[in-house]
Amino acid sequence: MWAEIQSMQTTYRQIVQGERPWNALGDFLNYWYCYAVERRSELVQEAIEQSAEADPEHHQWAAFCAAAVEFLCLQADITVPDWVHAPAYNLSDPWFTGLGARKPHVQARLKQEAPEPFARRNVYCSPRVFANKFEVAAQVASRQTA
Numbered sequence: 001m002w003a004e005i006q007s008m009q010t011t012y013r014q015i016v017q018g019e020r021p022w023n024a025l026g027d028f029l030n031y032w033y034c035y036a037v038e039r040r041s042e043l044v045q046e047a048i049e050q051s052a053e054a055d056p057e058h059h060q061w062a063a064f065c066a067a068a069v070e071f072l073c074l075q076a077d078i079t080v081p082d083w084v085h086a087p088a089y090n091l092s093d094p095w096f097t098g099l100g101a102r103k104p105h106v107q108a109r110l111k112q113e114a115p116e117p118f119a120r121r122n123v124y125c126s127p128r129v130f131a132n133k134f135e136v137a138a139q140v141a142s143r144q145t146a
Contacts, residue, residue, distance in 0.1 A: 006031040012048035012065045016058055032072060033132050040078055044069045047083035060095045063121045070117035091122035098126050
């Protein structure tokens with residue numbers, strides 16, 4: 001059963017409860033880019049609930065989620081919610097995520113390319129991390145019919 005709305009708060013809760021992070025984030029992005037475009041502010045309004053005892057992996061995903069909210073809001077010209085600026089969503093050590101992220105040359109590239117909301121939190125990922133599959137599919141389809 002699909003949720004009425006897949007907020008970032010729900011997404012992070014699912015990650016903490018054992019859902020694969022990219023699956024939970026993928027569900028969120030389906031709502032962001034397609035199912036609830038007119039409700040985007042609602043998708044990010046509530047702060048994620050990071051426990052004081054969060055293990056390092058959950059802390060990394062909390063930082064990632066906060067960065068994602070800021071990044072997506074800036075792209076969509078939506079007011080960034082205040083909660084994302086809390087110091088609790090910053091990492092003390094760099095975290096590299098994506099294919100090959102353990103390799104030094106990939107880490108060097110990610111440090112150069114990571115979107116600012118991620119890099120500021122010490123999270124390094126590809127700038128294409130949130131490529132909109134719906135827009136990409138539409139572009140491909142339009143090229144095929146041209």
